[in-house]
Amino acid sequence: MADLDFTLNNGMKMPAIGLGTWQSEKGKVKEAVAYALKNGYRLIDCAYCYGNEDEVGEGIREALASGIKREDIFVVTKVWATYNTRVELGLEKSLKNLGLDYVDLFLVHWPLLMNPNGNDDKFPKKPDGTRDIIKDFNHVETWKQMEKLVGTGKTKAIGVCNYSKKYLEELLREATIIPAVNQIENHPALPQQEIVDLCKEKGIHIMAYSPLGSTGGPLFKDEHILKVAKKHNVSPATVLLSYHIPRGSTVLAKSVTPQRIKENLNIIKLDDEDMKLLNEYSNDLAKNGKLQRFVYPPFGVDFGFPDKS
Numbered sequence: 279m280a281d282l283d284f285t286l287n288n289g290m291k292m293p294a295i296g297l298g299t300w301q302s303e304k305g306k307v308k309e310a311v312a313y314a315l316k317n318g319y320r321l322i323d324c325a326y327c328y329g330n331e332d333e334v335g336e337g338i339r340e341a342l343a344s345g346i347k348r349e350d351i352f353v354v355t356k357v358w359a360t361y362n363t364r365v366e367l368g369l370e371k372s373l374k375n376l377g378l379d380y381v382d383l384f385l386v387h388w389p390l391l392m393n394p395n396g397n398d399d400k401f402p403k404k405p406d407g408t409r410d411i412i413k414d415f416n417h418v419e420t421w422k423q424m425e426k427l428v429g430t431g432k433t434k435a436i437g438v439c440n441y442s443k444k445y446l447e448e449l450l451r452e453a454t455i456i457p458a459v460n461q462i463e464n465h466p467a468l469p470q471q472e473i474v475d476l477c478k479e480k481g482i483h484i485m486a487y488s489p490l491g492s493t494g495g496p497l498f499k500d501e502h503i504l505k506v507a508k509k510h511n512v513s514p515a516t517v518l519l520s521y522h523i524p525r526g527s528t529v530l531a532k533s534v535t536p537q538r539i540k541e542n543l544n545i546i547k548l549d550d551e552d553m554k555l556l557n558e559y560s561n562d563l564a565k566n567g568k569l570q571r572f573v574y575p576p577f578g579v580d581f582g583f584p585d586k587s
């Protein structure tokens with residue numbers, strides 16, 4: 279199943295599984311990226327904010343030197359919130375870091391503006407120590423700039439991350455180009471069905487991030503996941519990653535551990551009974567107000583997520 283592709287709304291093909299690089303330490307991420315690409319991954323997810331694009335680029339170059347073709351891999355990166363009024367500059371900086379002429383997909387990382395003239399390139403702070411966020415900023419302005427990138431040859435597709443139904447509806451009202459992708463936190467403990475369904479209706483592909491529950495994979499211990507894993511005699515990671523395929527989503531798993539990178543390509547077909555069990559688990563969490571969102575930076579902004587609003 280590692281070869282499974284989805285088709286985006288602009289006709290491009292996107293692999294079903296990708297390697298994440300958030301918190302992938304320098305000194306390890308080059309090897310992880312090169313290893314992944316040489317062992318069957320074709321999608322690498324990066325971001326300016328992760329601070330490691332230069333080493334990710336080295337890993338990509340090592341893989342290309344081994345005979346893998348650039349056109350056969352799919353590179354994603356994201357504009358960081360201090361660049362949301364300067365998205366072309368953000369893309370150029372990422373391309374320079376990565377050592378690439380183009381990316382396949384460029385995403386808005388978060389729909390807010392952090393002070394572009396603040397005291398730090400990525401995380402500016404006010405004198406009182408709080409985050410320096412420009413409150414009266416309309417995120418659609420960023421999308422209008424993203425639309426201008428299509429046709430420059432610097433990215434093949436554009437999309438967003440962390441868009442709720444409320445934010446996506448605001449964007450779609452003014453968009454000329456419909457985002458190809460919405461990259462969101464997604465797993466059985468946070469199915470985000472409302473936004474997943476809206477994206478499906480509008481032809482926007484979901485990329486699921488933090489599928490294992492992010493750092494340390496906290497979802498591995500969940501009894502529902504363990505039950506399905508036992509039934510199929512696979513690891514909890516395999517269940518958590520395989521969950522996204524019947525949902526029609528691409529899934530991103532981060533690892534810098536070669537054995538896990540390889541293991542995470544092991545996608546199995548979950549049957550209706552498995553999906554029913556996992557969906558019931560999600561519904562119970564929702565009903566009891568126990569959904570788990572693992573990635574929620576303290577921006578102090580209401581992004582319109584029902585579990586946080």
Ligand SMILES: NC(=O)c1ccc[n+]([C@@H]2O[C@H](COP(=O)([O-])OP(=O)(O)OC[C@H]3O[C@@H](n4cnc5c(N)ncnc54)[C@H](OP(=O)(O)O)[C@@H]3O)[C@@H](O)[C@H]2O)c1
Binds near residue numbers: 439495532
């Ligand atoms: N757009 C956004 O705002 C956004 C936000 C968050 C994440 N993302 C993207 O999505 C990617 C994935 O999400 P994530 O990094 O938050 O978390 P994740 O992939 O859910 O989990 C990563 C953690 O699980 C461990 N792990 C990976 N495979 C494993 C396995 N088979 N068995 C046991 N442990 C395993 C990793 O450890 P080791 O590395 O030590 O092996 C790491 O601690 C990110 O790297 C990033 O590219 C995007």
